Amino acid sequence: MLDFYIIEDDQAMPNYPEEFGLQFVGGIDYGTFTNLQSKGIIDPRFDYYSDFRLDTLIIKQIRENILQKQLQADTDIIKLTQLFTFANEKESGLIAFGD
Secondary structure (H helix, E strand, C coil), X not given: CEEEEEECCCCCCCCCHHHCCCCEEEEECHHHHHXXXXXXXCCCCCCCCXXXXXXXXXXXXXXXXXXXXXXXXCHHHHHHHHHHHHHHHCCCEEEEEEC
């Protein structure tokens, strides 16, 4: 499972989520992640097995891409946008940790 946590854009990159007491907001499985990549929503530079960060600008770009491709009703997209909603509410980005 790829676990997502809220992180502010200007916050230092932690080695693990507990280091800064980051708020867990959910996760996505490998199948969902690869589906999102094959649909052109998640950039191939992001790896399921490596930690990565999505700042507020990247989240905004992904949301715009979803709208352009009219994929709002897609089940994989819904899982991802639920995570984005938590980040948006906190006016922050997300950091992903593979476990």
